[in-house]
Amino acid sequence: MTRLLAALSIALTVLYVPAASAAQLVYVEWKDCGYCKVFNRQMIWAYGSSAVGRKVPLRRVNILGRWPADLKRVSRPSYTPVFILVENGREIGRFAGYTSPQGFTSSLQGLLKRRH
Numbered sequence: 001m002t003r004l005l006a007a008l009s010i011a012l013t014v015l016y017v018p019a020a021s022a023a024q025l026v027y028v029e030w031k032d033c034g035y036c037k038v039f040n041r042q043m044i045w046a047y048g049s050s051a052v053g054r055k056v057p058l059r060r061v062n063i064l065g066r067w068p069a070d071l072k073r074v075s076r077p078s079y080t081p082v083f084i085l086v087e088n089g090r091e092i093g094r095f096a097g098y099t100s101p102q103g104f105t106s107s108l109q110g111l112l113k114r115r116h
Contacts, residue, residue, distance in 0.1 A: 026084040039098040085111040
């Protein structure tokens, strides 16, 4: 597991991330979601300590809670987990589900390439 986290940290570090902006990765979760629990166990620390995580911070939003006012232009998903790349209040893209660190990294890389 330690090797996996180290490899993932390196992979997240080399992902393409344009110049700093008001970007964030909105993570819509639910406390009873099994996939969310696995993501939280496997990825929260690795993502937050990566170069990508420092430039595009993860913002956790409970699907059952009030939808944040600053995300009013972002449609609220109806299931979890969903990861939404938001920049300056505008949705760049999203992906749903979590299966593995590698799958997450690949999906995130696709979103980051959409930024201009």
